[in-house]
Amino acid sequence: MRRLLSNRLPPRTVVALAALLLLIGIAAAGPWFYPLGSTEIFEMSRAPFTPPSAVAPLGTNALGQDVLGLLLLGARTSFAIGILAGLIATVIGVLIGMVAGFKGGLLDNALSALTNLLIVVPQLVILVLICNSVAHRSYALLAAFVGTTSWAWVARALRAQTASLRHRDHIALARLNGLSTFAILRKHILPYVLSYVFMAFVMQLGAGIFAESALSMLGLGLSGTEVISLGTMLHQAVESGAFTDGLWWVFLPPTVVITVTVYLLYLLNTSLEQAFNPRLRRH
């Protein structure tokens, strides 16, 4: 990581990172500036399904709520869920993967079996069953559910990386010096895999945003009346018939924001991969 930062970042990485930060910045600050305050966003003061106009730049939805206001607040919620879920998944995955790869033996077998199990049993199935049994789903709870079910990828990759490092001389030396497993992992393994950890977080962030919208489409997203996310916006657009009636201003904005965000995260990831892996660069 340090080596990467000391060199210049590849232009594609800079573009993707800048665009992402801009999006997150708009979503984080937007609801303060538009419309006026966060309580007014949910007011059903206008006619339903009015097309974009000077009063409502992105029109209104089935309930007569302003779509732009909802979009800004919804993006903020979705990003928050994505970041929180990504952090949780990355921390769990890094811990389990590093311990399994470093310790080996029975512990490795048990942790790897758990990891592989979580890869073959689809995440959506687990999430649907958990979310359906919980009456009130806040954004933090959703993020926790998503994070604790999506770490398997991170663990799998980190396990392989750690296993390839554990027989290096400096690790053996650290062990001879009596360092604890945790200290060796933190001081002597983590720096080597840090670039990968960051890439894993970027992927998990996208996966978190995707999982939230998928759950919302099934009606298992955030519960409560005065909450909104990109996923619940899509769910409402489909349920209210706005989608089949082609009322584009209701469903295209959240669709475009999800698509662009997921693509930028992917672009960031692949450009970083190229920076770390010189063989993938164009000759």
Place this chain on the structure above:
Amino acid sequence: MGTDSGPPRHPAAGQLSMGLRLTGRQRYFLVRLSWYLLALIAAVTLTFLLPRLGSTSPVDSVLASLNTAGMSAAEVAETRAEFTRAFHLDEPVWRQYLIYLGRTLTGDLGFSAVSYPNRCWEMVSEKLPWSLLLILPTIVLAWILGNILGTLAAYKRGVFDRLLFPLAQFVGSIPFFCFGLLLVFVFYSQLAWVDELGAYSAAVEPSFSLSFAADVAAHYFLPFASIFFIVLGGQAVGMRSLCIYELDTDYVRYAKALGIVERKIVYYVFRNAILPQLTGLALILGTMIGGTLITEIIFSYPGLGTMMLRAITTNDYPLIQAIALLVALIVLALNFAVDLAIGLLDPRIKAGEPIGDRR
């Protein structure tokens, strides 16, 4: 990576600790099969356990989904008792689990709560073929074509690669349902090339006739496209980078120096890069099928995903459980199929090398 000459035979090849003599492949298939049986039991256990983690009792949610307004207190109590018995909720939890495990493994998915005397299996099996029709041909075709395109892009580079690669990267990263939403908007709402969503026209009765097949095919295109192009793009991008790695190896340089025909070299590269692509496919099957189910909702496609949405909105708890289990089963079965393909294609498994962590 397997080399084309084949790795040396492992000394312990074909020997199980019990002294049974098995070929490398047979041993691999046995190990994989027992792993999937374990995963199956774990999936069944999860569908039993997870719904019990929450605060809502299944009987309450069943009663809430029924119209109890016109019932007297005694009738409600009687219904509650009947459901408690039907779902074995009067038994201790470990007993409930054994009953659930036993009946599920014999293919009994229990009763639906909302349409009570109906069995979940009957309801779900009506939707299963539609979901499979959307999942199987799409993923298989897109995977094959994506790998061919990726190999070509890596080998040819140049304009072909420069034009196609960024496009494939973009398309390959979009969630299925976002692409589906865009397709429906353009081809249904705006251009009206498709006059109706769903899997077939509402006016047509499903039957095994040529006209019905034509009707299904006409409705199939949009949902197919919304999954196909994304898997295609994703697989092409993955295969491209794997092939670029392969092209940089000594055996390729040697083959080129020998003057071997290009097509043959591309074939070698393809063969070696396809194995990690198969492993990769196994890893993303769960996500792909989850995405397909959500996409069904967009197209009002009569599959398991749309049924899941209905089961959730009507609070039909046993039906949600049944669909979840069936989806998990589909993913497990497809994973096993991919593992079988790996077993047939990987020369290391044939040679009986110990199965390590492959890419």
